[in-house]
Amino acid sequence: MKTSLMFTWILNLAVVLALPMQKRSSLKRNLRNTPTLVQCMDMQSFAGEYKFVADGSGSVCGLYLISLPEKLIELEFLDFNVDCEAGGLAALVDGWEMNGQFFPPPADHHLTLNQRYMTFCGQSKPRRVLVSSQNVLLIQNRIPVQGQGFTVKVKFIDNPQPCNAVSMFTQGVHTIKNYGQRRNCSVSIIYPEMVHLVSVDVGVTAKMNEVDSDLGLSDQCRDSRGNTDYVEVIGGNGFETDSSNRRELACGLTTGAERRGTPVACTNTVIRMVSSGEYFNTVTFVYTQPTEEDLMRDNGTC
Numbered sequence: 279m280k281t282s283l284m285f286t287w288i289l290n291l292a293v294v295l296a297l298p299m300q301k302r303s304s305l306k307r308n309l310r311n312t313p314t315l316v317q318c319m320d321m322q323s324f325a326g327e328y329k330f331v332a333d334g335s336g337s338v339c340g341l342y343l344i345s346l347p348e349k350l351i352e353l354e355f356l357d358f359n360v361d362c363e364a365g366g367l368a369a370l371v372d373g374w375e376m377n378g379q380f381f382p383p384p385a386d387h388h389l390t391l392n393q394r395y396m397t398f399c400g401q402s403k404p405r406r407v408l409v410s411s412q413n414v415l416l417i418q419n420r421i422p423v424q425g426q427g428f429t430v431k432v433k434f435i436d437n438p439q440p441c442n443a444v445s446m447f448t449q450g451v452h453t454i455k456n457y458g459q460r461r462n463c464s465v466s467i468i469y470p471e472m473v474h475l476v477s478v479d480v481g482v483t484a485k486m487n488e489v490d491s492d493l494g495l496s497d498q499c500r501d502s503r504g505n506t507d508y509v510e511v512i513g514g515n516g517f518e519t520d521s522s523n524r525r526e527l528a529c530g531l532t533t534g535a536e537r538r539g540t541p542v543a544c545t546n547t548v549i550r551m552v553s554s555g556e557y558f559n560t561v562t563f564v565y566t567q568p569t570e571e572d573l574m575r576d577n578g579t580c
């Protein structure tokens with residue numbers, strides 16, 4: 279059941295991405311007027327109005343929302359009709375949840391899981407307008423009464439300092455920055471990938487002094503004062519990856535793509551940057567669909 283959910287949303291994702299551009303934008307236009315009815319398990323990557331109406335089966339449902347990595351999701355509840363007495367419940371998740379695992383992983387989020395997982399029913403409606411902390415947001419629900427449900431208006435707004443993100447593409451280029459802050463940022467790509475670090479400046483550029491030489495990459499990432507800043511490539515089968523499934527760990531300063539790259543033969547590929555707050559860190563990586571040969575080269579665990 280749970281694996282099939284995973285399939286469902288990857289399928290939905292594939293369907294969305296397979297639509298020709300023209301059709302996507304006409305879909306977007308239609309959304310302005312009437313809300314789009316969503317299925318029990320649904321994923322949407324466009325701004326618009328979405329309406330969920332329970333079919334009376336009492337199934338656990340989820341509306342997975344995703345925008346581009348540098349955006350946040352603004353949610354406005356236009357309508358909310360979920361009866362507590364009948365056992366109805368809706369949960370708003372600041373991030374995505376799948377098989378009990380959260381994105382962003384709880385350790386890498388500035389809010390606690392309790393703050394990120396808010397439940398509502400009856401008179402206790404969600405606040406009218408909510409904004410996610412990253413480019414993904416989830417509305418989970420179990421509504422046993424047929425015809426009950428909710429309508430939301432979804433908008434995408436700029437994230438001035440993007441950190442955690444889920445990528446909805448199988449290939450692309452992405453830059454992670456810490457803006458001099460102490461924080462950890464993960465980019466999750468829900469496919470097996472080939473990852474090339476293109477430009478790395480991690481644990482080098484301190485707030486005060488300037489460094490301009492190409493130091494190259496290292497996997498010894500603790501500085502003399504005990505700060506640890508690094509970027510890592512991890513594989514996993516869920517959102518919460520473990521460092522024992524790490525393929526690569528790097529810090530230093532370099533530009534120019536790694537020749538070999540790092541293949542990840544797992545359902546989830548994560549590029550995570552750990553920042554102590556003592557440095558301005560930036561990592562740019564390219565991710566592409568791996569070949570059979572690439573996948574064979576990956577001897578890491580998931």
Ligand SMILES: *[C@@H]1O[C@H](CO)[C@@H](O)[C@H](O)[C@H]1NC(C)=O
Pocket residue numbers: 385386460461462552553
């Ligand atoms: C970032 O991750 C490292 C290693 O996983 C951890 O020790 C550190 O406390 C984290 N920092 C923050 C701000 O969460």
